[in-house]
Amino acid sequence: MTSIFPKALTGAALFLALLAAPATAHASKACGHASWYALTSMTASGERMDPAKLTAAHPKLRFGTRVEVVNPKNGKSVVVRINDRGPFVKGRIIDVSKAAAHQLGMIRSGVANVCYRVVS
Known part of the structure; x- marks a missing residue:
């Protein structure tokens, strides 16, 4: 899968760049x-x-919105479709399906730092 995030930004650099970017x-x-x-x-x-x-x-994004989620720790990414509300745990920004978690390399840990961006 081709990521929409710049190849030059990986790991912590990607995480910090997206965190610093202004959100809408x-x-x-x-x-x-x-x-x-x-x-x-x-x-x-x-x-x-x-x-x-x-x-x-996701707590607010419209159902059907497509979002690219990136795990900056390993550079893996996946595009998911928002179809549910949550997460309901303080400090979490998105809950992904097991299939998406597998592609992100976060099955074992259960939780990971990620960045996401709406793609449609």
Whole structure:
């Protein structure tokens, strides 16, 4: 997958560059903690959560918004579709599905520092 983030910025440099970038009123980009979940319950958008799909929960972004999430620690990225609300743990900015967490390399840790940017 081709990332929209500059190749020259990796790891901590990418994290700090995106954190310092001005955010819009709709939080179109941010850095912080992410976690993953693999429930099969109904999402806030009305669809059933499927841990095998590349989806995520965000507190405010519109359902259907596509977001690129990057793990600056390993440079891995994934594009997810917002279909749920959350996270509901203080300090977390996004919850991703198990499939997305796998692509980000954060299955074992359960939580990782990530940066995200709206791509559509």
